[in-house]
Amino acid sequence: EDFINDINEFNGNVEWILSQEEIHTTGRCIGGCLEVLQNLFNTPYDGTLDFINKYQSDGIIWYFDVFNMSAETFYLTLLKMKYMNYFQHTKAIIVGRVCFENSDTGMTYVEALQKAITDIPFIMNADIGHVSPKMTMINGAIMTLQAKNKKGNITFTLE
Secondary structure: OEEEEEHHHOOOOOOOEEOOOEEEEEEEEEEEEHHHHHHHOOOOOOOHHHHHHHOOOOOEEEEEEOOOOOHHHHHHHHHHHHHOOOOOOEEEEEEEOOOOOOOOOOOOHHHHHHHHOOOOOEEEEEOOOOOOOOOOOOOOOEEEEEEEOOEEEEEEEOO
């Protein structure tokens, strides 16, 4: 059974920021609030690499909600995840709108993502997380992501 999130059902004024003109991919969905996730990395409760390895043939689509993490901390957290091999088999990264943006150096969240992750397509300003309008994300489900012209939709297939 499919579960569909379509940006057109929410707010036509929201514009996604795409790293490339079009992003069309399918993969296993994983993610959440980055402030929470970063505290679990490399602890006994961190099963990230097991999940990624188990579903490597599906590919991975990461999604992140950022509540009030600075752009610089966002960059360093992504870099840490990259060095921990959390982005192996990743087909795309989706980041929602940041609830409380802040930066000590003037770095933007898009710049942080571009600098930390140079080889994976990404979407910023997506309709997920703390800022409305927001879509439901289903960890572990197969996600089909389609984005073009600053809009997109997400379909989940539960297997």
